[in-house]
Amino acid sequence: MNMPTPTNQITGTYVSGLNYEEYDCQRLTVESDALARREAQLEAAQQQRVKTSQMQAFWWGFGQGDGMEASELSQVRGEKEAVNKAMAVKSCSNPTAASTTATE
Numbered sequence: 001m002n003m004p005t006p007t008n009q010i011t012g013t014y015v016s017g018l019n020y021e022e023y024d025c026q027r028l029t030v031e032s033d034a035l036a037r038r039e040a041q042l043e044a045a046q047q048q049r050v051k052t053s054q055m056q057a058f059w060w061g062f063g064q065g066d067g068m069e070a071s072e073l074s075q076v077r078g079e080k081e082a083v084n085k086a087m088a089v090k091s092c093s094n095p096t097a098a099s100t101t102a103t104e
Helices: 025-060 068-089 095-103
Strands: none
Touching: 025 068
16 A cells, blocks of 8 residues: 555654764764654654644545654664764663663
8 A cells, every 4th residue: 555654653764872982072962862863853854754644545545654763763863863872882871762762
């Protein structure tokens, strides 16, 4: 039926931690917060795509499939993971990472 992937099934793509090696804790925290906001926006967009596709599939028998939201969400989740690993290596404290990890 070509339905979009639910947000909870979209995993992060691999992103090298070398991208964040030179970042200090403050810069990593800012990056982590920005990625968390973008992830929330993309999750909302993907969830809307799923709802729209469900209605379309009901009426026409096929959905919209994944769009750029799913691929960007995967990238952002990979970036978040890389930032969180860099923060752990540098022993930075990040309340956003702790709350995100606790909910997963």
